[in-house]
Amino acid sequence: MVGVGSQGKPPTVKEVARHAGVSPMTVSRTLAGGANVRPDLQERVLAAVHELGYRRNENARILRPGQASGLIGVAITNLGNPYYGNFALGVEEVAAETGRRIVLGNTGGDPARERQLVADFLGRQVEGLVLVPAGGPSDHLQPGRLGDVPLVLASRRIYGLDVDVVLLDDVGGAYRGTLALLDAGHTRIGYLGYVSSAFTGARRYEGYVRALEERGLHPDPALVFREQEDAAGGAIRRLLDLDEPPTAIFSANNRNSIDALREIGRRLRSGATPQEMPALVSFDDFELAELMPVPVTIVDHDPRQLGREAARLLLSRLGADARQRGPARMVEMPVRVAPAVPSA
The missing domain is CATH 1.10.260.40 (lambda repressor-like DNA-binding domains)
Structure with a gap:
């Protein structure tokens, strides 16, 4: 192999x-x-x-035989997103309680960079790995490649990979956020998501569709944009430029929400009225959301708590023989909808 x-x-x-x-x-x-x-x-x-698939042991010169490195490798997809910074702080907080430190790396959502980063972490003799997966082939994450190093996936799952994973209630959160818009009388609801192949993106879109269909509606392809993650400016402009623009938008992550609000603010400064702008529901909170030019409903959760839970799952695996660690576990953390939706 x-x-x-x-x-x-x-x-x-x-x-x-x-x-x-x-x-x-x-x-x-x-x-x-x-x-x-x-x-x-x-x-x-x-x-x-x-x-x-050889990797160098970067710690071999400084570790005594049998000595643990005290390091936890943490790989995230976007270091520029404060959400993932808070997630990493949660991992660090729990690791520090046991005298361990984290080594943080950014994959940029690139599977090749993820593969190299994991190899680098293993070369540093990390005791365990916490990974927000980039997607793509996962052969480098199989137990045979990681040896006895336990792995916990966070936010996203990889089917066929039998490891611990901590998720958010993506489907339920998107469902309730979209339902809040429907309850306020909105029926033309745009969707700003991100790559449909991404695990989280698919789950949040599922919740959006479920809420619409429950009310006898179906997604309008003209209102759905699913292939962007951090650059939604073009998508929101196309939505607002439609002959019949949406009266509300569900945004599947905070970076899309910020881009949407940036464009809404630009139009307000150019003479548009708040009543002409769509209501917005954002999955994920972001700084100063309460000061935005239009009301924003947040599908809220604590990324730091997500990091803490991932770290706890990982630490519970350390010190146990790989054959005695038991079956993989999945934890799904709740979210809440903080209402601020104006009526249509």
Whole structure:
């Protein structure tokens, strides 16, 4: 299996050397920069490293045998989003209670960057991993690739990966947020989501559709934008420029909400009236939401608490043999709708 050495363990320098047909010293020198190693031998070593999935142990020089690193690897998708900053603080808070520290990395939602980041974390001998998945292939997250390092997924699930996961009530929150708009008399409700292939995006869209169909309505394709996550400006402009624009919008995350409010504010400064602008429901809170130019209803939850729960799941796995850790667990955390929806 790629990434697994003899007896199911991660590959060693000796196994890389044997695979490349060189000495272990040549492997070490190549990985240290290639000084005094012929280019053709370097190419063979690097090809073997890639084929076997070898990763360097960055802590080997500073850790005594049997000594734990005290590190938890935390990978998020968008370090620029305050939501994920608060999530990481929650993980850190619980880890610190046991004397551990976190190592934080940003994937940018790129599966290739996630793969490299996980490899880097494992090279640092982290005791466990907390990951907001970027999506895409998950072979690098399979137990055979992680060894005995436990993994907890947060916010998003990966089907076929049997690990602990902590989620939000995405479907229920989107359903209740959309229902609040319907109860206020809105029937033309736009949707600002993000990539339909994303686990969370699909769940929140499901809640939006469920609320509409419960009232005998169906999503209008002209009102639904699902392929953006952090750049909703173009989508909101197209919604508001329709001959019959929506009277309300459900936004599936806070970055889309901020872009929508930025465009609404621009139009208000250009002479539009608040009554001409749509009501807005945002899944996820954001700073100064209460000061926005139109009322904003928030599908609210605490990202720091989400991080705490992920860390607790992870810590409960540490110190136990991988074969004795028991079945994977899923925790779904509640959300609440803070009403501020004006009538249509």
